[in-house]
Every structure is written in C-alpha cells, then in structure tokens.
Amino acid sequence: MIRHFLNTQDLSRAELDALLDEAARLKQSPLGRDLEGRTIALLFFNPSMRTRSSFEIGAWQLGAHAVVLAPGKDAWGIEFEPNAVMDGDAEEHVAEVAQVLSRYCDLIGVRAFPKFRDWAYDREDKVLKAFAQHSRVPVINLETITHPCQELAHALTLREKFGKDLRGKKYLLTWTWHPKPLNTAVANSALTIATRLGMEVTLLCPNPDYLLDERYLDIAKQNVGEAGGSFRITHDIEDGYRGADVVYAKSWGALPYFGAWEGEAPMRAMLKHFIVDEDKMALTNNGLFSHCLPLRRNIKATDGVMDAPYCVAVDEAENRLHVQKAVMKQLIHWKSGAQA
Amino acid sequence: MIRHFLNTQDLSRAELDALLDEAARLKQSPLGRDLEGRTIALLFFNPSMRTRSSFEIGAWQLGAHAVVLAPGKDAWGIEFEPNAVMDGDAEEHVAEVAQVLSRYCDLIGVRAFPKFRDWAYDREDKVLKAFAQHSRVPVINLETITHPCQELAHALTLREKFGKDLRGKKYLLTWTWHPKPLNTAVANSALTIATRLGMEVTLLCPNPDYLLDERYLDIAKQNVGEAGGSFRITHDIEDGYRGADVVYAKSWGALPYFGAWEGEAPMRAMLKHFIVDEDKMALTNNGLFSHCLPLRRNIKATDGVMDAPYCVAVDEAENRLHVQKAVMKQLIHWKSGAQA
Amino acid sequence: MIRHFLNTQDLSRAELDALLDEAARLKQSPLGRDLEGRTIALLFFNPSMRTRSSFEIGAWQLGAHAVVLAPGKDAWGIEFEPNAVMDGDAEEHVAEVAQVLSRYCDLIGVRAFPKFRDWAYDREDKVLKAFAQHSRVPVINLETITHPCQELAHALTLREKFGKDLRGKKYLLTWTWHPKPLNTAVANSALTIATRLGMEVTLLCPNPDYLLDERYLDIAKQNVGEAGGSFRITHDIEDGYRGADVVYAKSWGALPYFGAWEGEAPMRAMLKHFIVDEDKMALTNNGLFSHCLPLRRNIKATDGVMDAPYCVAVDEAENRLHVQKAVMKQLIHWKSGAQA
Incomplete structure (x- = not known):
C-alpha cells in the first residue's frame, strides 16, 4: 500500500x-x-x-x-x-x-x-x-x-530555537484579524503539531464561533493524552499571551458562517484588536512569534512585530x-x- | 531544409x-x-x-x-x-x-x-x-x-496489445456525445493513423453533418490504397461496434455548424445515446477501448467502460x-x- | 553590501x-x-x-x-x-x-x-x-x-556589427507610432547606453510632450561629458534619420498625459507617419535598424524594414x-x- x-x-x-x-x-x-x-x-x-x-x-x-x-x-x-x-x-x-x-x-x-x-x-x-x-x-x-508541510517547517523552527524537546513550552495559537474569512488549515495544523510535540497549548479565539472543527480539537486532546503537555481554550487575550514561549497567529473564518459570510461580517468587524502587536508580545515570556505567511502587515501583525528579532516567520518559511x-x-x- | x-x-x-x-x-x-x-x-x-x-x-x-x-x-x-x-x-x-x-x-x-x-x-x-x-x-x-503525437501514442498502445502488425484488426472510430462542440483534431488523426496502419476502419457518426473534413476522408482512402485494409462510414451504432477489435471515441462539432453552433444544439441534444457504454462494448470482439483524454465520464463513456480492463486510455496517455x-x-x- | x-x-x-x-x-x-x-x-x-x-x-x-x-x-x-x-x-x-x-x-x-x-x-x-x-x-x-538587460543586448549587438569602439557612430533613437501609450523604459535605456558608449546620439520625437523624463536626459548629458560623443534632440524626421549608422525605435506614452491618456489620443492619432519605413531608412548611412521587441509590424516598422538585412532586432533578442x-x-x- x-x-x-x-x-x-x-x-x-x-x-x-x-x-x-x-x-x-x-x-x-x-x-x-x-x-x-x-x-x-x-x-x-x-x-x-x-x-x-x-x-x-x-x-x-x-x-x-x-x-x-x-x-x-x-x-x-x-x-x-x-x-x-x-x-x-x-x-x-x-x-x-x-x-x-x-x-x-x-x-x-x-x-x-x-x-x-x-x-x-x-x-x-x-x-x-x-x-x-x-x-x-x-x-x-x-x-x-x-497544512502538514507547514507543520514540519514550524516544528523544525521551534526545534532550532528551543532544542528538540519542546515539552513544557507554552504555546499560543491566536486567531488574528483579517478582512476576509480564511482557511482554517494552518490553525488546524498548528494545533495538531503543537500538541503532538507535547507543548502546553492555548487556543485563543474571540468567541466560540471561532473554535476550530471538533475533529482538530479532538486530535489536540488525543495528542495531549499521548505526548503529555496540555490543551486549553481561552477567549481572553491577556490570558492567552501571558507567559507564552511561542505565539503563532492565524486568521480564519468562523465555521458556523461558512457560505453565509455576510452574517459573520459585523462580528468580525469588531475584532481588529486581535492583531498581534508589541504590547501583546510584551506579555509573553520573551516569546517567539511566527506565522505561515502570507501575512498582511498591520492587519494580522504590526510592522513592529514582523520586524522584531523574535519574529521567526522567515526562518519558518525557509524551513x-x-x-x-x-x-x-x-x-x-x-x-x-x-x-x- | x-x-x-x-x-x-x-x-x-x-x-x-x-x-x-x-x-x-x-x-x-x-x-x-x-x-x-x-x-x-x-x-x-x-x-x-x-x-x-x-x-x-x-x-x-x-x-x-x-x-x-x-x-x-x-x-x-x-x-x-x-x-x-x-x-x-x-x-x-x-x-x-x-x-x-x-x-x-x-x-x-x-x-x-x-x-x-x-x-x-x-x-x-x-x-x-x-x-x-x-x-x-x-x-x-x-x-x-x-494531433500527431496522440497518433503515435495510440499506435504504440495498439502495437503493445496486438503486436506490430495491425492489419486485419477491426477499428471503430466513434463520435460520442459531449455538451460542447469540440475540435476534430483527434478524430482526423485517428482516421489517419488507423488507415495508415492497414486496419479495417469504420467511422461511426450520427449523420452526415458529423463527417470529418474531406481532406481527412481522402487521406484515409489514400492510406487504404497504400497499406491495404479498408475504410467505411456508418451511422448505425450496432453496425459500427459489432466485431470491433478497437473502439476509439471522440466527440466533435459538426463542421457545417462552425460559428453557428446554436443551429447544431438541437441535433446534438438528441445524440446522447452515442455514449460508449458496456452494452455497446459487448458487441465488439472483446475489443479494447481508448480515448485521448480529457474525457467526461458518463458523458462520452460510462464509468463501467473507463474502469474496465479493456480500457487502455491511461496506457495511451503514458505512451x-x-x-x-x-x-x-x-x-x-x-x-x-x-x-x- | x-x-x-x-x-x-x-x-x-x-x-x-x-x-x-x-x-x-x-x-x-x-x-x-x-x-x-x-x-x-x-x-x-x-x-x-x-x-x-x-x-x-x-x-x-x-x-x-x-x-x-x-x-x-x-x-x-x-x-x-x-x-x-x-x-x-x-x-x-x-x-x-x-x-x-x-x-x-x-x-x-x-x-x-x-x-x-x-x-x-x-x-x-x-x-x-x-x-x-x-x-x-x-x-x-x-x-x-x-531595461538594463536590453541595453546590454543592444550594446553587444552593436559591438558585433561595428567593433568594440562605437565612438563616432551616429545613433538615432526614434519615437514611433503605436496605438497604445507604452512604457518609456527601453527609450530611457537606449538613451543611457548609447551616450554611455560615446556615440553621436539624436533623440527624435514628435514634439516636446514626448521628451523623456529629465532624469534620463540628464544621464545622457552626463554620459556625453564622460564618454565624449554628443546628444541632441530633434522633432524633424529627416533631420533625425539622415546619416544615421543605427536607428533604434520605440514607442512610448507622453509623460504629461500619464493617467489622462484620452488627452493624448488626438495628438497620437496624427503621428502614424513616425513609423520606421524603407524611405526613412534610405536616409541613413546604410544604417542598422533594431528594436527591443515585441514589435507591431506595419505600425512601429514596416515589413520591409523588419525583413531587411539591416534589421538586427532578432540578433539583439538572441543576445x-x-x-x-x-x-x-x-x-x-x-x-x-x-x-x-
């Protein structure tokens, strides 16, 4: 086979x-x-x-x-x-x-x-x-x-920065603002690989409408069961960022609104503050920031974050x-x- | 030169x-x-x-x-x-x-x-x-x-199945249904190469409007004169398929309607029964089926034909x-x- | 760096x-x-x-x-x-x-x-x-x-025809007719490289609206100062072509009309006679003709010019x-x- x-x-x-x-x-x-x-x-x-x-x-x-x-x-x-x-x-x-x-x-x-x-x-x-x-x-x-290729690139980048054993690292996957409802693929993947590698994983999204498909939440739980680490969900930005070693950002469309995006638009319009900025990154444990790219600057993350030494998005892309x-x-x- | x-x-x-x-x-x-x-x-x-x-x-x-x-x-x-x-x-x-x-x-x-x-x-x-x-x-x-490259691939496939000498093989080129009027190129080419290789060639098309350009009918006749074999035209489906060793299908637009396709549409709409199906293939001499691809399944040929062991379209594509x-x-x- | x-x-x-x-x-x-x-x-x-x-x-x-x-x-x-x-x-x-x-x-x-x-x-x-x-x-x-790559190809072609030292050669860059306002890039480049190589350079364009950007006129003058040769502008076709060793043609949009091309259209419509034809080429010193391609035949240059032995556009493209x-x-x- x-x-x-x-x-x-x-x-x-x-x-x-x-x-x-x-x-x-x-x-x-x-x-x-x-x-x-x-x-x-x-x-x-x-x-x-x-x-x-x-x-x-x-x-x-x-x-x-x-x-x-x-x-x-x-x-x-x-x-x-x-x-x-x-x-x-x-x-x-x-x-x-x-x-x-x-x-x-x-x-x-x-x-x-x-x-x-x-x-x-x-x-x-x-x-x-x-x-x-x-x-x-x-x-x-x-x-x-x-996006399993992205997962591997992400994992390799984290290994380069933290060593092969990523257990115990606090990992934040945060929803971020974008004018359009995007694919959940990289978010599903980030959740999958971060829990697989035994990290302490938090999913931050604005509200339950932005939760990922149950299949990937289940995978995350299953991975935690096998690899150790943890997985939790928060809708509180400060709670999500505080103490994180890694911040991985992605925007995605709310699953309940697939095919009826006009219903999501007013909610989405109120969520611009989910942008990754330097203030939020200051809450982390000198955390790394990454993103799969392409990234809209000053929408998903600020110039300050993208140009900071802690941004490893280009390293991840190389990987x-x-x-x-x-x-x-x-x-x-x-x-x-x-x-x- | x-x-x-x-x-x-x-x-x-x-x-x-x-x-x-x-x-x-x-x-x-x-x-x-x-x-x-x-x-x-x-x-x-x-x-x-x-x-x-x-x-x-x-x-x-x-x-x-x-x-x-x-x-x-x-x-x-x-x-x-x-x-x-x-x-x-x-x-x-x-x-x-x-x-x-x-x-x-x-x-x-x-x-x-x-x-x-x-x-x-x-x-x-x-x-x-x-x-x-x-x-x-x-x-x-x-x-x-x-489409002379397709001709060579077709010929190589037939040689692989029947040996180099294809003389005496009964070859059917059949028009088949398609929602749009398509290029006659592969039909012109099939007629050309099948007669060139000395086979007993039948062109099956719904009516005289679907005859190929006289140039290619003349080439077929000329090839028969040189290579032996035969060439005939029929509009009777059963007559066309009966005893065939090879069925090659292609859809094409009726030449008299080039540039005025709305006139062909009602006639074409009545011709869906020209689809290559297992009943028709059962009339053949355990014949092979092929097509140049791309092929619309259940329009030009049924799933049953495409997935049958006698379908060599993928072999021809490889060739x-x-x-x-x-x-x-x-x-x-x-x-x-x-x-x- | x-x-x-x-x-x-x-x-x-x-x-x-x-x-x-x-x-x-x-x-x-x-x-x-x-x-x-x-x-x-x-x-x-x-x-x-x-x-x-x-x-x-x-x-x-x-x-x-x-x-x-x-x-x-x-x-x-x-x-x-x-x-x-x-x-x-x-x-x-x-x-x-x-x-x-x-x-x-x-x-x-x-x-x-x-x-x-x-x-x-x-x-x-x-x-x-x-x-x-x-x-x-x-x-x-x-x-x-x-278009600096084009400049090098152009220069190599001229060196092949005239030898490495191009000083003293009379070089005509002529605006030519085209139905659309095009990029000035190749014209800017032709002016740059022709003066750089020390030739006697004439820019022929229909009127001052078709002058190139001052930056490139200044580069031309600066190059003349360094390499010798000369640079002048004319709006007189016969004056431009007479005695030229090289005729290089390009059409471009008039800079003052960028973004308001409807204003340029009536003026442009009167300029079809700027086409490069055999009569104009007959005024040259058995001059070569070239163009960067793509070229609209019988618009920018006649078939007679393009097919003449003095046309080196294909050589330039190869280069x-x-x-x-x-x-x-x-x-x-x-x-x-x-x-x-």
Whole structure:
C-alpha cells in the first residue's frame, strides 16, 4: 500500500522526528542526488509563492524535476465526485488525472483550499482524498484543510530555537484579524503539531464561533493524552499571551458562517484588536512569534512585530524547503519498499 | 531544409515504424542524455495537462529543458497573418516569435486549437504553418487540427496489445456525445493513423453533418490504397461496434455548424445515446477501448467502460511520454544532418 | 553590501565592458557549470516572452534553475508601501517576499512596468527598489522604468556589427507610432547606453510632450561629458534619420498625459507617419535598424524594414540570453566576495 503525506497524524512520532532530523541534515547540505531522475507534479488549485518555489527548488536540488500545473487554468478542470455525470465545467475526472500523472511522475502534490460555501462538505477534504485514492504514487498535501508541510517547517523552527524537546513550552495559537474569512488549515495544523510535540497549548479565539472543527480539537486532546503537555481554550487575550514561549497567529473564518459570510461580517468587524502587536508580545515570556505567511502587515501583525528579532516567520518559511525535501525523500524511500 | 513534425503523413512508413520502435525502447529505458543541453519551447494557446507534462518531463529525462509559454497570457499576443497592420490585440508577429525562439531553443512545440468560428479558416492550420515557416528549428504539432503525437501514442498502445502488425484488426472510430462542440483534431488523426496502419476502419457518426473534413476522408482512402485494409462510414451504432477489435471515441462539432453552433444544439441534444457504454462494448470482439483524454465520464463513456480492463486510455496517455521523446530525438537527429 | 543589477549607470565602464566581453565568450560557449546548484526567482508582474525564456534557459545552460512566479496571478498579490495597513488586495508585503525568496534563491529578477496612472509615482521605481531593499541576494531589473538587460543586448549587438569602439557612430533613437501609450523604459535605456558608449546620439520625437523624463536626459548629458560623443534632440524626421549608422525605435506614452491618456489620443492619432519605413531608412548611412521587441509590424516598422538585412532586432533578442548569463555570473561572483 502506498504511503502518502496527507496529515502528520498519519506518521508515528518516530517517523515525525526522523523527518525533522533529515530536514536539519538537508539544511546543512542542500544539494544531492537522492531524487535523481525523479519527477513530481505540483497541482495548484489556489495561488502559491512559498510552496511552489520551495517544492520546485527542493526537488531540483536533489536531482528531480517538478512540473507545475494549475487545473482549470493552464490544465483542464477536474471532477472529483465519483459516478458524476460530467456535464458541467470539468473536462476530466480525477481518476484519469491521478492515474496519468502516476505514469509520468513519482510524486503528486496537491493544493486545494476549501470552497468556503459548506464546511460540512469542505471538511471531507475530497480533492486530496480523491487524488490519494486514484494515484499510484505518493500524494503530498500542499495545503487543503490542513497544512502538514507547514507543520514540519514550524516544528523544525521551534526545534532550532528551543532544542528538540519542546515539552513544557507554552504555546499560543491566536486567531488574528483579517478582512476576509480564511482557511482554517494552518490553525488546524498548528494545533495538531503543537500538541503532538507535547507543548502546553492555548487556543485563543474571540468567541466560540471561532473554535476550530471538533475533529482538530479532538486530535489536540488525543495528542495531549499521548505526548503529555496540555490543551486549553481561552477567549481572553491577556490570558492567552501571558507567559507564552511561542505565539503563532492565524486568521480564519468562523465555521458556523461558512457560505453565509455576510452574517459573520459585523462580528468580525469588531475584532481588529486581535492583531498581534508589541504590547501583546510584551506579555509573553520573551516569546517567539511566527506565522505561515502570507501575512498582511498591520492587519494580522504590526510592522513592529514582523520586524522584531523574535519574529521567526522567515526562518519558518525557509524551513519549508528543507522539510519538504525530507518528505519527498521519505515517500520515495517507502515506495521503493526499502523500508519493509 | 528543416524537417518538422506537423503531421504523421509527412513521415514515410519506415520512419513512422522507427519512431514507434524507438519509443518502445525509451519506455524500457527512460533516462538518457540524448538531448543533453537542448531546449524546447512549448507554446500553449490552449490548456494542456498530458501534453505539457509529458513533453516537459520527456525533455528533462533526456537532458533537455522545456520552457512553457502561454502567448496572450504570460507572453505577448501573436499575429499570424502576413503583412498585417498590427493595430489589434497582438503585440508581435509570429515572424519574430519564431525567429527569436529559434535562437534560444532547439525545438518549438505549438498547441493551437481552431477558433471554432469558421472551419474554412481553421482548416488552413495557419498558426502551426506560420511557426513552421518562420522557425529555424523543428516545430512539433502539440494539437491543432490534427494531433500527431496522440497518433503515435495510440499506435504504440495498439502495437503493445496486438503486436506490430495491425492489419486485419477491426477499428471503430466513434463520435460520442459531449455538451460542447469540440475540435476534430483527434478524430482526423485517428482516421489517419488507423488507415495508415492497414486496419479495417469504420467511422461511426450520427449523420452526415458529423463527417470529418474531406481532406481527412481522402487521406484515409489514400492510406487504404497504400497499406491495404479498408475504410467505411456508418451511422448505425450496432453496425459500427459489432466485431470491433478497437473502439476509439471522440466527440466533435459538426463542421457545417462552425460559428453557428446554436443551429447544431438541437441535433446534438438528441445524440446522447452515442455514449460508449458496456452494452455497446459487448458487441465488439472483446475489443479494447481508448480515448485521448480529457474525457467526461458518463458523458462520452460510462464509468463501467473507463474502469474496465479493456480500457487502455491511461496506457495511451503514458505512451505520449515515450513517443514524444522519440520525436524530439529524431528531429534533433535530422537537424544535425546525421541523416543526410 | 549586495550589488544588484538595477541600472547600467551603477556599473563602471570597465565593469560594463567586462560584462559584454563575458557575454561574447558565453555566446561562443553557451553550456557550462558556472551557476551549478544556483537558483533564480523570476517575478513577472507583466507578460514576457524573451525575458522569461532567455533567463530560464540561460540559468539552465549554466547549471542553475529558474522559478517563474506571477504575483497576483499564480502567487499572492504583494504590497510595496512601507507601513501600509494591508486591508486591500495584497496578501503579503515585499519585505516577506524578498526575504523568503532570498532564503530559497541566489538571485531575484523583477519585471514591474509602470502603472501608467501617475508618472510622478511610477518614476520612483518603487517595486524594484523595494525588492532591492529587502532582498538578501542580488536583484536583477527585468524591465521596470528602465531595461538594463536590453541595453546590454543592444550594446553587444552593436559591438558585433561595428567593433568594440562605437565612438563616432551616429545613433538615432526614434519615437514611433503605436496605438497604445507604452512604457518609456527601453527609450530611457537606449538613451543611457548609447551616450554611455560615446556615440553621436539624436533623440527624435514628435514634439516636446514626448521628451523623456529629465532624469534620463540628464544621464545622457552626463554620459556625453564622460564618454565624449554628443546628444541632441530633434522633432524633424529627416533631420533625425539622415546619416544615421543605427536607428533604434520605440514607442512610448507622453509623460504629461500619464493617467489622462484620452488627452493624448488626438495628438497620437496624427503621428502614424513616425513609423520606421524603407524611405526613412534610405536616409541613413546604410544604417542598422533594431528594436527591443515585441514589435507591431506595419505600425512601429514596416515589413520591409523588419525583413531587411539591416534589421538586427532578432540578433539583439538572441543576445539577451548571452548578456544575462554574464550578469547572473557576475552578480554571484560579487556576492561570493571573490572580487574584494
């Protein structure tokens, strides 16, 4: 059976640590031939700067070649529902796309954000799962409703700053202001990886409407059960920031308002004070700040925070390159069956 | 004089066979340095998934590099009429585009579908011919009003299933339902290559409005004269399918309605029963099914057909990679004058 | 301090000559490993055919890899104003984009045309300068309000035709007709490089509204002071062409009408006779003709001129490849500090 890279929860803790170790090694020695002659298809249903650049360059630095496709734009639109009578816009079915790309490529990466119309639908992650189902080669999640590559980059960055053992560190995931309702993927992912690594995790969001999907709250609790640490929720900004070693910020849309965003707008408009600023950071334990990027300055975080020495968002973005190379290597390795 | 790859009819039968032999060899041994240091420009005036991926990867697997351009989108719009006073949208003339790319690249690939407004115009294949005229390097047809790369992939697939000698095989090219009037290119090409290879060829289409351009009917007849086999037309579905060894499906717009599609719509709406389904396939001689892809499932062919063991569409798509590598190699070889 | 390639005026004459010498050498020997393992990000805010192809291929021919990004299209929209409250369309700030790409890449190329709404704003070249400010790696101007890569290609072409010493050559930069008001970048650049190389330079434009920005007129005068040669302006076509050794054509919008183009339109409509045609070329000293491309035939120059043996526009386009390879090599070399 093919092992994909869809979510970090699919990895054992040992596998997770091994990926991070290998990423650290690749950061020291970026050029190699580990993926000599290999190819990866990168399918983007949404824009990308870091993901696309870092995968394309990472593949190339190890001797592989990335093909970048934008279905519905430069490539044909794709249908994902099984048994669909395809009389709409889509010109081909994921069954064929995934199978054909499996003939051309050794790996397939997929970025597919939610449609933001119906969370009950989006939370099924159908695009990613359909590729995983029909592909004959490993599939990599380039951000759908989670962002596991970002998780690894985030984890590597924290390991670089605090050492490998992150247990006991106070970790704040804070909702932050943004004019538009965004994907919860990075928030789901942050919660997942922070609890996985045994930290003392607080989720700060304005009110219960901004809670993440129960699936990810459950994962957080489950991870705490296994890794130690803790997980709590607060709606009090000062309570959230006080004593934090790490502040990770993300904005997202309130799940109850998916597909009816006009109802969320008045509430959202009152929440600009959730911006990460220097006053809030002063409440922390000389905490680090990070964000997955892209980030709107002076909306999600102030210039003062972004330009502070404690901001490691650019380091985390760099680490995307290193962790993804480790992921590609590992998936090829598993596929080759060298690890039986 | 430069030899291009515009249509398979420009190749001798021996050359055609040699390309297929080389493609089969490259399929066994995909990596090489035959195109070391070479570059190919791939110009897409229309979307592509397979063509773009397979050319880009194929070039790379042989040591070359492909540059992908979308004139009118990421690159400047191009004028194709000689002596045009260029006060419209186009910013440059194919004369310059082709000459400049000839300085940068060893090969130029061009995808340019018909405009679907006037078949008398489209049938002249002016974009492709203009590139061939102005280019100083070999030009490859990536699908215009024919699709010779698909022909080679199709032929290689049939050879893999039936052996090199395809004479005597009953070959059905069937029109199939689709909500939109599509390009006749693959149908023209299927007729061309199937008759070229000496098969017993039937063209099944709903009525005489759906006949292909006389040029391709004439090529079919000419090929029959040279290769043996036969060519006939039917509008009777059962008659078409009965005893077929190969069913190749394609939908296309009726030529008399080019540019006035609203007139075709009522007729087309009555033709949904041309879908390739398991009942029809049951009439064949345990026939293979194939299609060039993209394919709308449950419109052009049912899930049952697409998922059947006799469906070789994905194999054919894979073979695009191998045949195109053979084409690139051959064109470079001819250009180098090694074959005097 | 990082040395960028923003404008040729930032180079000493010796550096400029060395780049052209190296470009000539690379033209003879195009393949190498000088940029082995290096990467360049190419950011296009505007379309490109030559720039994108030649940089991507040039990098590849020397062992490097180019990543092509289109911010606002396949990548996120970017904010350039310092301290902006980013509640508009842009999803991230150039500070992060430039820093992150500096982690992934060894070089960053930027194409960013003026907005054509306010020349007082556009002339500040803020996009390019912002990248240069925030990048930790050398930045290359791929055309903003100047086009230094084109300058080098132009210079190399003239050296190939006339020899290295261009002093005394009569050089005409002529405005030419075009239905739309275009960027002045290539005109600014032509004036800059032609005076830099000590030629006898004439700027021919229809009337004082079409004069270039004072900054570039001043650079021209300053260059004359240093390199010898001369610089004059004329509005008389015959006066401009007579005896010219080189005719370089470009169309551009009249600066006083930036953002109010409807006012320029009636004046522009009377200027079609500025087209470069064979009659005008007959006034020259068997002069060469060139243009940066893209060029609208029979609008900016006639077919007769474009197809004449004296037209070296395609040679100049080819030389983009060679000079840009020299630029990339030099920037990496400077960055490596090998030249202390």
